Amino acid sequence: MTPQNARFAHDVETLVMAMPAAQTLQLRFERIEPGEVDLVLPYQESLTFRPGQLQATPIFAAADFAAVSAAGTLLPAGWVNATIDCTLKIVGPADGTELVARARVIHAAKLLTVAEARVYARQAGKESLCATMLATARNLPPAG
Amino acid sequence: MTPQNARFAHDVETLVMAMPAAQTLQLRFERIEPGEVDLVLPYQESLTFRPGQLQATPIFAAADFAAVSAAGTLLPAGWVNATIDCTLKIVGPADGTELVARARVIHAAKLLTVAEARVYARQAGKESLCATMLATARNLPPAG
Amino acid sequence: MTPQNARFAHDVETLVMAMPAAQTLQLRFERIEPGEVDLVLPYQESLTFRPGQLQATPIFAAADFAAVSAAGTLLPAGWVNATIDCTLKIVGPADGTELVARARVIHAAKLLTVAEARVYARQAGKESLCATMLATARNLPPAG
Amino acid sequence: MTPQNARFAHDVETLVMAMPAAQTLQLRFERIEPGEVDLVLPYQESLTFRPGQLQATPIFAAADFAAVSAAGTLLPAGWVNATIDCTLKIVGPADGTELVARARVIHAAKLLTVAEARVYARQAGKESLCATMLATARNLPPAG
Numbered sequence: 091m092t093p094q095n096a097r098f099a100h101d102v103e104t105l106v107m108a109m110p111a112a113q114t115l116q117l118r119f120e121r122i123e124p125g126e127v128d129l130v131l132p133y134q135e136s137l138t139f140r141p142g143q144l145q146a147t148p149i150f151a152a153a154d155f156a157a158v159s160a161a162g163t164l165l166p167a168g169w170v171n172a173t174i175d176c177t178l179k180i181v182g183p184a185d186g187t188e189l190v191a192r193a194r195v196i197h198a199a200k201l202l203t204v205a206e207a208r209v210y211a212r213q214a215g216k217e218s219l220c221a222t223m224l225a226t227a228r229n230l231p232p233a234g
Numbered sequence: 235m236t237p238q239n240a241r242f243a244h245d246v247e248t249l250v251m252a253m254p255a256a257q258t259l260q261l262r263f264e265r266i267e268p269g270e271v272d273l274v275l276p277y278q279e280s281l282t283f284r285p286g287q288l289q290a291t292p293i294f295a296a297a298d299f300a301a302v303s304a305a306g307t308l309l310p311a312g313w314v315n316a317t318i319d320c321t322l323k324i325v326g327p328a329d330g331t332e333l334v335a336r337a338r339v340i341h342a343a344k345l346l347t348v349a350e351a352r353v354y355a356r357q358a359g360k361e362s363l364c365a366t367m368l369a370t371a372r373n374l375p376p377a378g
Numbered sequence: 379m380t381p382q383n384a385r386f387a388h389d390v391e392t393l394v395m396a397m398p399a400a401q402t403l404q405l406r407f408e409r410i411e412p413g414e415v416d417l418v419l420p421y422q423e424s425l426t427f428r429p430g431q432l433q434a435t436p437i438f439a440a441a442d443f444a445a446v447s448a449a450g451t452l453l454p455a456g457w458v459n460a461t462i463d464c465t466l467k468i469v470g471p472a473d474g475t476e477l478v479a480r481a482r483v484i485h486a487a488k489l490l491t492v493a494e495a496r497v498y499a500r501q502a503g504k505e506s507l508c509a510t511m512l513a514t515a516r517n518l519p520p521a522g
Numbered sequence: 523m524t525p526q527n528a529r530f531a532h533d534v535e536t537l538v539m540a541m542p543a544a545q546t547l548q549l550r551f552e553r554i555e556p557g558e559v560d561l562v563l564p565y566q567e568s569l570t571f572r573p574g575q576l577q578a579t580p581i582f583a584a585a586d587f588a589a590v591s592a593a594g595t596l597l598p599a600g601w602v603n604a605t606i607d608c609t610l611k612i613v614g615p616a617d618g619t620e621l622v623a624r625a626r627v628i629h630a631a632k633l634l635t636v637a638e639a640r641v642y643a644r645q646a647g648k649e650s651l652c653a654t655m656l657a658t659a660r661n662l663p664p665a666g
C-alpha cells in the first residue's frame with residue numbers, strides 16, 4: 091500500500107503517543123509500515139481480572155490502537171482518524187509478559203478505512219493468539 | 235427474567251469489584267436487576283485521547299463490564315462468565331463527567347449469553363448516547 | 379424520531395420492493411414508522427438447511443432489509459442508503475411459518491445511521507427470538 | 523492445520539450441497555483444504571438490488587457458507603456446525619460474474635471455531651474485494 095504522507099510513521103506515532111490513554115496503557119510501537127502496525131501493551135497488574143490474566147479491556151485497547159494506527163498510516167498529512175466500529179473475538183488467555191497487536195488495512199477509502207488486528211500474548215519470545223478484531227475508522231480532514 | 239441465584243446482585247458486584255481492572259477504571263454499579271445492569275465509569279484524564287474526551291477503550295470497558303455483569307445476574311450460584319465476542323459502534327463523543335452503561339440480556343442459554351449495552355455520556359444529569367454494544371459471554375461452571 | 383421526508387413510508391417501501399432480491403425473498407412490510415420497520419420473510423423450503431429450518435442467509439436478509447429500511451425512513455427525499463456493516467448473533471432456530479424482523483434506528487447522522495433489528499420466528503401468532511443484529515448504513519445524496 | 527476426519531473435504535461438500543439454500547444460491551466449492559475453503563456464488567439477477575449489483579444477502583451467504591465450511595473441515599467425523607455470530611463489512615460493489623469467498627480458520631476449539639472470509643467480485647479472471655467477515659461457528663457432536 092502506498093502512503094500519501096511521507097512522514098506517516100512519525101506522524102502516527104507522535105499523534106498516538108501524545109494521548110493520555112496511550113501513556114496510561116504504556117503502549118509502544120514495534121513496527122510502522124504503510125498499512126501495517128505492530129503495537130505492544132505490556133502486562134500491568136492494574137489491567138487484570140485476576141493476577142496474571144489481562145481483562146478484555148486491554149486486549150481491546152491493543153487491537154483498537156493498532157488497527158486505527160494502521161489505518162492512519164495511509165492518510166494524507168494532517169488528517170486524523172477515529173474508530174467507529176470494532177468487533178473483537180477473544181479466543182485465548184491474555185497471560186504473557188506483554189500483548190502484541192499486529193494490524194493491517196483491508197480496505198482504505200477517503201472517508202472510511204477497514205482494518206484487522208490479531209492480538210498475541212507474548213512470553214519469552216513465544217506468541218499465542220488471544221484475539222482477533224475487525225475495525226472501521228472514520229477519516230477526518232484537517233480542521234480549518 | 236428469573237435469577238437462578240438469590241444473591242445474584244451481591245455475587246456479581248463482589249466478583250467484578252475484586253478485579254484490578256475494575257478498580258483501575260473506578261467502576262461503580264448503579265443498578266443490578268435480573269438481566270439488567272447500569273454501570274458508571276467516571277471521567278479520568280488518564281483515559282482520554284485529548285482533554286475532555288474519553289478514548290474508545292473506556293467506552294468499550296463500560297459496555298463490556300455492564301454486558302457481562304448483566305449476563306452474570308442470570309447464572310447459577312458459583313458460575314462465572316467471560317466475554318468472547320463484542321461489537322462496539324461508537325456514535326457520539328464521550329465527553330461528560332462520567333459514562334453510564336446500561337446493559338440487558340437478550341438471550342440466556344446454559345453455555346452462552348447474549349447481551350446488549352448502550353453507553354451514555356452524562357453531564358449535570360443530562361445523558362447523550364455515545365455507543366452501543368452487542369456482546370456474547372461464555373458461561374463457566376464452578377471449577378472442581 | 380422526526381422524518382425529513384413526508385412520503386418516507388411510500389418511498390422506502392417502493393425502493394425496497396423494486397429490488398429483485400426483495401422479491402425473491404418474498405419480503406413484505408408489516409409496519410413502517412419514522413425510524414422503525416417491521417418486515418416479514420415467509421418460510422420457503424428453498425432457503426432452508428433442512429426441512430423446516432431456515433438457514434442463516436434468510437435470517438440475515440430479514441434483519442438487514444429491516445435495519446436499512448428503518449434507517450431509510452429518516453433520510454431526506456431522494457437520498458438512498460446501503461448497509462456497510464452488520465453484526466448478526468443467532469440465538470434460536472428459525473423454524474416458524476415466517477420470520478418477522480423488527481428494526482429501529484439507534485443513531486441517525488448525515489452520513490451514517492446505526493440501527494438494530496430483532497428477528498423472530500412466528501408460528502400461529504407466537505413469536506420466538508432467533509437473532510439480533512446491529513447494522514450501519516451509509517447514506518447517499520441524490521446523484522447528479 | 524490438521525484435520526481430524528480423513529474424509530473432511532467429501533463430508534463438508536456433501537453436507538453443504540445437500541442444503542436447499544446452498545442449491546438455491548448455486549454455490550460451488552472451488553477448493554477445500556484443512557481449515558481453508560474457497561466457495562463460488564454465481565451472479566444471479568434474482569439476488570440483485572439493481573441489475574448488475576448483488577445485494578448484501580448473497581455477499582453474506584458466500585462469506586457465511588465459506589466460513590462455516592472452513593470451520594467444518596477441522597471437525598471430527600460426524601460432527602456438524604452452525605454459525606452463531608457473523609460480522610460482515612462491505613467495502614466494494616458486488617458486480618462481477620461471480621463472487622468468490624475465501625475463508626480460513628483463525629482458531630479452532632472443541633466447542634467454538636472462529637474463521638474469517640474475504641469476498642471478491644470476479645470478472646474475467648480479475649478479482650476486487652467487496653467484503654470481509656469474521657464468524658463464529660458452534661460445533662455439535664453426533665446426535666444420539
